Amino acid sequence: MTTPESLTLRGDVTVELVKSSASDADVLFAARVSTLGEQSLDELKKDPERSKGLINYLMRDRHGSPFEHNSMTFFISAPIFVFREFMRHRVGWSYNEESGRYRELEPVFYVPDASRKLVQEGRPGKYVFVEGSPAQHEAVRGTLAESYEQAYAAYQKLLAEGVAREVARSVLPVGLFSSMYATCNARSLMHFLGLRTQHELAKVPSFPQREIEMVGEKMEAEWARLMPLTYAAFNGNGRVAP
Numbered sequence: 001m002t003t004p005e006s007l008t009l010r011g012d013v014t015v016e017l018v019k020s021s022a023s024d025a026d027v028l029f030a031a032r033v034s035t036l037g038e039q040s041l042d043e044l045k046k047d048p049e050r051s052k053g054l055i056n057y058l059m060r061d062r063h064g065s066p067f068e069h070n071s072m073t074f075f076i077s078a079p080i081f082v083f084r085e086f087m088r089h090r091v092g093w094s095y096n097e098e099s100g101r102y103r104e105l106e107p108v109f110y111v112p113d114a115s116r117k118l119v120q121e122g123r124p125g126k127y128v129f130v131e132g133s134p135a136q137h138e139a140v141r142g143t144l145a146e147s148y149e150q151a152y153a154a155y156q157k158l159l160a161e162g163v164a165r166e167v168a169r170s171v172l173p174v175g176l177f178s179s180m181y182a183t184c185n186a187r188s189l190m191h192f193l194g195l196r197t198q199h200e201l202a203k204v205p206s207f208p209q210r211e212i213e214m215v216g217e218k219m220e221a222e223w224a225r226l227m228p229l230t231y232a233a234f235n236g237n238g239r240v241a242p
């Protein structure tokens with residue numbers, strides 16, 4: 001039986017690119033089939049820099065489908081409340097998440113770190129978040145840890161009494177970490193990033209919860225490395241998915 005002392009408290013998230021087939025050349029190949037037919041395969045051998053203009057044009061005029069011929073699979077470990085928001089993204093995403101029915105859930109829970117702004121000011125749709133005081137940080141950390149300990153002890157108690165995992169998990173809070181594989185393409189990732197990150201270049205600002213933004217920022221860094229021209233065109237055109 002796991003004791004409360006063995007709880008792991010985390011203020012970060014894990015994002016690993018585990019598999020990818022994604023490059024700027026994939027966009028060019030897909031776009032040029034409309035004018036060059038089978039010869040478009042030759043484009044794969046050319047320097048993608050020469051095709052910067054085409055990628056920018058596709059992005060600017062929102063010709064989106066050429067950005068779908070690529071694939072990125074991420075392993076993500078984050079609190080359940082992040083996954084709840086993440087899985088609202090239905091189009092161009094595939095998900096597989098760890099099961100709370102088939103395995104005992106690990107005692108790993110989310111506690112915001114010192115950089116997380118804690119206080120919300122303003123009205124719905126017009127919030128700003130400001131720094132929390134040291135006392136508020138202490139209160140958040142202490143209260144969450146205490147609550148997690150109680151919840152995980154209750155989970156263990158029910159399991160020890162022979163209750164099924166799928167029933168016992170009801171006592172666990174949304175701050176519990178889960179893990180999943182999420183597979184997307186550049187187009188669906190851009191749509192996600194447009195909504196789930198804040199960025200000075202965004203033409204349409206969004207106000208995502210910081211924790212899903214932390215996941216988005218890590219995925220963005222991986223994607224930027226794989227598809228630098230597409231990434232530059234996304235930023236250059238206001239971070240609106242084509």
Ligand SMILES: Cc1cc2nc3c(=O)[nH]c(=O)nc-3n(C[C@H](O)[C@H](O)[C@H](O)COP(=O)(O)OP(=O)(O)OC[C@H]3O[C@@H](n4cnc5c(N)ncnc54)[C@H](O)[C@@H]3O)c2cc1C
Pocket residue numbers: 088089090091092191195196206207208209
């Ligand atoms: C800051 C923020 C706050 C939010 N707050 C809330 C909230 O309070 N409550 C809540 O429930 N959700 C909330 N959401 C979730 C939001 O409503 C969307 O569900 C989520 O952002 C996924 O966006 P999407 O539907 O565009 O993405 P996807 O599901 O990936 O869809 C991509 C695109 O496909 C098209 N599409 C997909 N499905 C359909 C369909 N059935 N009919 C027509 N077109 C379709 C649309 O063009 C859509 O933009 C919030 C999201 C953000 C970013």
